[in-house]
Amino acid sequence: MKNRKGWAILMRSRMKLPSNNTTNDNLFNKLPISNEIGLTKPASEGNQMNQNPSSFMQNSERELKAVQVSMHSAVSTSKTDIIDSVLNDFSEGYFSLSFEMRQELLLVLARECDVNRTQVRELIQQYLGLHPPLGEIGQESGVEESLLTAFYRTERNLRHALQPKYEILFERLNTHPGGLKFLSILRADLLSMLAKENIASVRALDSYLKEKLATWLSPASLELHHITWDDSASLLEKIVAYEAVHPISNILDLKRRLGVGRRCFGYFHPAIPGEPLIFIEVALQKNVAQTIKEVLRDDPPTPESEATCALFYSISSTQPGLAGINLGKFLIKRVIELVKRDMPHVSTFATLSPIPGYMQWLLIKLASQTKLAESEAGYTPHRLDGGSGSTFRKNILHKEEEAALMELSGEFYSGKNGMEVMWNLLNSKNYEWTSFERLSSVVRAPLMRLCSRYLLQEKKRGKALDAVANFHLQNGAMVERLNWMADQSEKGLCQSGGIMVNYVYRMDKIEENAQSYFGEGHIQASSDLQSYIESKLQGERVTGEK
């Protein structure tokens, strides 16, 4: 980590920073990986490697068996005085296991500590037997109170019986010191496991645990903390380690992000002290920034009294095991309320966000359409001249864009059509196209237009394909503006050709937007963004007429 030396000097002591290999979670990574900063690292592997392979296997098996025993005991013991030590044994044992062994263990948990279905079946029969007289429930007239009491009791018993046995383990861990954090790591492992193979019982285990975590991490149980330079080094170290959007390059960078004209807020849970579950970085500005450079490098910053806009330029969640639990929505709402209260002159709340999936989507689109165009050229020549009716081949470029790109062909990048030229250009080494005005000016129009289409129209199960877009839209934001060359870092160019987007949160529209997005998948966008799409429709017509 670049700033390690700076840190050490500043803190006048040697610090152990999480190593660079630590996988930082990114709000936008959909498949989280176990992240154990601050927790004991698997120790056994290193130790055991020195032994011969067969005794290693035996030891591992023995170790796994031991953890399995403590797991079963943690589920089934009724001796409350030993629960704490059993849970400690289990969690310590779990951390000492390799990922493969953890998988084996989780499979055992999913299968052996599942619902008692014999009991469920019995109770269902009992329940159905009591059911008939209950057409009248609600009136309770004519039905004997004692019969009703029996019915309600059976219903409650059935409800309880439908809870898997691992419910007990989860509940116990939740009230055990360090247990909540452990559960989030356990869930991260479940997700890694499910990413490789879909096992129904493990999926059910995961979905159950997710529900429990969501309950325990309700907004009411979370504390909002304004993170400043006065916070402990151990906390700030975690901010550096977990920042997932715009890496913190050195100690000065960190100090600036916590200083004048900046805010950093974290959501903390009392059971996971000293470590935010999610945090957001805010810049106070005169106008909504168009490039990330303005935000990260403005020196001196806008005086706070002149700010009219609060820009959310980075949101990072720290626990891969909390994937799918939307803590960001409440965080953003509370931060808006807080800033509004403290700074009534701030009236605009916007983001400057990456578009992590754009370039990947576009390159696949260009490649597949190019191929289709080629194969069609070979097999169905009568369709080459366009035909807007074709469901297979669609030139996603406008006529003028196609022409401009073909002009580059030969001189810079070769290609049989505009799409292929564009593909080659975007794949050029070191993003060469950004260094030449001639190239970037040609590619700008189609890149911006298709980006708008990607954000507003490309969907998966009714939701925006882009994970960040989906995040802000479900929180009730609208798509406000695309910014050209807004992030010229390696990562920014790779993800989105350097384009960034402003989402805007209007407090009076948040719920309405969120509802119509959630219900009908409707995406609220500014007229600016809309106009790209309209020109696209026009463009297609034009293309079709070519």
Next chain:
Amino acid sequence: MKNRKGWAILMRSRMKLPSNNTTNDNLFNKLPISNEIGLTKPASEGNQMNQNPSSFMQNSERELKAVQVSMHSAVSTSKTDIIDSVLNDFSEGYFSLSFEMRQELLLVLARECDVNRTQVRELIQQYLGLHPPLGEIGQESGVEESLLTAFYRTERNLRHALQPKYEILFERLNTHPGGLKFLSILRADLLSMLAKENIASVRALDSYLKEKLATWLSPASLELHHITWDDSASLLEKIVAYEAVHPISNILDLKRRLGVGRRCFGYFHPAIPGEPLIFIEVALQKNVAQTIKEVLRDDPPTPESEATCALFYSISSTQPGLAGINLGKFLIKRVIELVKRDMPHVSTFATLSPIPGYMQWLLIKLASQTKLAESEAGYTPHRLDGGSGSTFRKNILHKEEEAALMELSGEFYSGKNGMEVMWNLLNSKNYEWTSFERLSSVVRAPLMRLCSRYLLQEKKRGKALDAVANFHLQNGAMVERLNWMADQSEKGLCQSGGIMVNYVYRMDKIEENAQSYFGEGHIQASSDLQSYIESKLQGERVTGEK
């Protein structure tokens, strides 16, 4: 309240103390009553009383309807931006209702926001349809993964469907400011309602809410706070108001209970700030106190460095709506740990506890046995001379006790037998019997012996009949010693003839005791206590031989 003036002078400002009419909860009261210290009092009744009766009725009906509407809306709305205001409307509306109207409303909640049983029935059919292939669950061999996925999904849906709709209201209130406190008041109302009439759907509602509250108030979410004289007046005022065992008589009394040689600890929930859910008062002493006077009046107190014993002399829970949720167990365990850590020379942890149900039990016993004896005397004279085989008549007094009591007959209290004399003596005005050595010395032996029998042998559903005994026994304490004339206050004499009991907590035995009490109803007692019972058996034999 006696100490109001003292308070006001001390705090140099006028304070509104909860009035004497406020019903304080007592851990030992089994039927809690709504307690709304710190909350808006029903306002509507007073206002409406000025109107004519018919418009009063109409207004009340209208009001009830309005609260009902906000309740339904709080259950069913999906607009998260209005939830807060809907919940505010609902809770404010609820507080404005009379108890009768609250009952009506709760009945509506229980019946109309119940489980959707049509959906449950459908899902059960679906579930049973998927069930057969699941004999193999656990192996997942031969069963298609997609079938299993469908099965788990149906099972989860069934689990969800079995949750009543009011679950949503509870969850929403729990995360709403003031909502947890409101739910505890709502439950107190439910309990008052059920004390008058057993309605199955309301009982189910109560049992569901109790489960939820127990989850939310898990020890992990509670904070232990050492309450001192440096705490806010608003907090200390609540200690005065809620002290349920030994009323705090004046400001000096309060100060002493928080001063040298004393400790007061409260369990707080973050969502109910400034008000403990339960608190415990501790005296540090050289020996386990035998009278409450020693505890409340010792001046100067034992120097803390000389203390070897921590005496729990008062535990008060403040929320009637949390009845049946044992917060005391964890509180006592944590306090023992804390005191042990801070004062390693303290090795004995004991209580000095009231026996709230003793005198009531004894008087009923004496009266009924006397009556039985009389009726037997009339109808079955051949049995008058005893007959240990009689299942109806049992002289619960020993031969010597009977004789000593009959000696008093005529001179002080009349009676056909010892039991009747004793009944009359115990019911004498102003506890006259305690003022005369002659009387109290005669009654001491049977009172102590029968008290031991009451504590160790009288049970209800396998649990100790006495509520305080049951509380400490289920927490893992043992019955150590009975103390004669330990509490000579009006309340003490009325409840238990002035007898108090020491329960002792031995850390190494707590779990063992709790388990055997919970499992087999076994009550652990000192040999001292046991000897009373043994002499009782002897006594009965003697009576039988008379």
